Amino acid sequence: MTTTGAPTRTTTRTTTAELRERHVGPMDNVSYLLTCRATGAQLLVDAAADTPALLDLVRAGNPSGRLDAVVTTHRHHDHVGALADVLRASGARSLAGAADAGHLPARVDRRLAHGDVVAVGALRLHVVHLRGHTPGSVALVLRTAGDAPHVWTGDSLFPGGVGNTGGDAARFTSLLDDVEDRLFGQLPDETVVHPGHGAPTTLGEQRPQLAAWRERGW
Known part of the structure; x- marks a missing residue:
C-alpha cells in the first residue's frame, strides 16, 4: 500500500508549532512532522516508508523543503524504510536511541539518552527512554506554555496498551x-x-486502564 498523493492532515497548531502526520506503508505507520512556527525548522518522527509522500509532508510544513532532523523512535524495519532516502534527499541529521542506533539502515548523527533535549528551531523536545519494545526505544515530549503537552511514543504506547514485548x-x-x-x-x-x-489518544483516556494492562501481562 502506498499513500503518495494522499492528503496531508494538520493535526494541531499550537502557539509554537505546527504538527502534521502522514500514514504510510503496508503496516499503516504514522510519520509525524513538527514545524517550528518561529523559524521554519522541521523535525520528522520516523521516516517509515514512501519517500515521496514524506518529502511532500516536509514541503507542506515548509515550502523550501527544509528538514533539520529525523528522529527514529526504534529500530524495527517498518519505522525505517524511507530513512536513508529521506536523509539523502534532505540533508537532515539522524537521531535515534543509543541502544538501537547501530541497528538502523542509515547513519545516526546523534545517539539519544533519557533526559536529552532535541532542539528544533525554538522548540525543545525532551527524550524519554522507554525500555522493552526494543532496547533503545525513545519517545519525544513537547511542552509549551498554554498548550497541552504532546508525546510521540513510537510503538511503546498505544490506545489500549503498551507495545509488543514478544x-x-x-x-x-x-x-x-x-x-x-x-x-x-x-x-x-x-x-x-x-x-x-x-489514532492519537490522551494519557487521561488511558490512565484508568494501567492496572488492567499489568494484570493481563501485555
Whole structure:
C-alpha cells in the first residue's frame, strides 16, 4: 500500500508549532512532522516508508523543503524504510536511541539518552527512554506554555496498551514500568499521545486502564 498523493492532515497548531502526520506503508505507520512556527525548522518522527509522500509532508510544513532532523523512535524495519532516502534527499541529521542506533539502515548523527533535549528551531523536545519494545526505544515530549503537552511514543504506547514485548514477562514489566513512571507519572492527563500506528489518544483516556494492562501481562 502506498499513500503518495494522499492528503496531508494538520493535526494541531499550537502557539509554537505546527504538527502534521502522514500514514504510510503496508503496516499503516504514522510519520509525524513538527514545524517550528518561529523559524521554519522541521523535525520528522520516523521516516517509515514512501519517500515521496514524506518529502511532500516536509514541503507542506515548509515550502523550501527544509528538514533539520529525523528522529527514529526504534529500530524495527517498518519505522525505517524511507530513512536513508529521506536523509539523502534532505540533508537532515539522524537521531535515534543509543541502544538501537547501530541497528538502523542509515547513519545516526546523534545517539539519544533519557533526559536529552532535541532542539528544533525554538522548540525543545525532551527524550524519554522507554525500555522493552526494543532496547533503545525513545519517545519525544513537547511542552509549551498554554498548550497541552504532546508525546510521540513510537510503538511503546498505544490506545489500549503498551507495545509488543514478544511474550517476554521481563520486557513487558520493564516497558510498563517506564511508561507508568516516565510518561503517566510526569505528564498531565491532557497530554496528547501520538503513536507509531493508529489514532492519537490522551494519557487521561488511558490512565484508568494501567492496572488492567499489568494484570493481563501485555
